[in-house]
Amino acid sequence: MFESSLSRRLLLASAAALMAAPLCAEPAYPSKPIRLVIGYAPGGSVDMVGRVISDILTKHLNATVVVENQAGAAGVVAAQRVVSSKPDGYTLLAGSSNELAGTKAVNTAQKYDPSKDVTPIGLAALAPNMWVAGAHVPVKNIDEFVALVKKxxxxxxxxxxxxGSTPHFSGELIKKSAGLFITHIPYRGSATMTTDLGGGNVDFAIISPLAAAPFLQNGRMKALGVTTASRLPTFKDVPALGEHPALKGYALNGWFALVGPKDLPPEILAKLQGALRAGLGDPAIRQRLEASGAIPAKGDENLAQVIRTDMDKYQDLAKFANISE
Structure with a gap:
């Protein structure tokens, strides 16, 4: 009888050990390189912020992070790749408000819905823009701009x-808010647009403050207002567009964020969010983001809510402007 009892205990212990074995064998995340996909070419603002995110994950997860630039369709190609990947935390997207909110409103071929098909990890930074005039346009401020265009x-x-880019929607919001009729000229990036603005081929533009700075200094552009709700610390003399009565309440920012495919396991999501928050709390990281023209996130923003809110804004503006691809 003693031997029978002992045998039963040994069998139960063995069974318990077998059940626990797979859990013990599961390596802690991350146990292999993380692919951080960026939907734009190297050197642009999304790429610069993406590489800051890469350094954050490398340091705070003690991970190997491989950055992969996969440009195409305003970030949609890269986002679709991440959305379609296995939700194991090893394929992530360093994305922007374009492919994570804006393009769905204008690109009928886009298969994924950012409000449903990604796991929001965290906001990394805001991307302010600036409404500028070419040197040839006879305006110096928002008052004169509104009066000139209305006339x-x-x-x-x-x-x-x-x-479908955030700057495009920012321009349409100016038109809608102030009741203005201005023709939109889309470009494939900012370089040619900047050249045309300086040459007088286009009159106004939405551009990042960092890209505008040298042209403001040499007089080829004039800063009329920023798209943020309040003035930027680095451009204190440039008013927020929303300060003008005709544009009261105006605010539309681009942003940069880290997301993964839908259904990331909670424990992996928690690790990624913790790493991002820790990185954004580092003064050196915040300085790098500011140097790239971005406004560092606080680390406690609700990215899922940001995505949903901006998708609604962009959908409304797409209807207003009657735009689609």
Missing amino acids: NPGKYSYGSPGI
């Missing part, structure tokens, strides 16, 4: 880096 509906044009 000459359809005569003036503005450029953006492309249809």
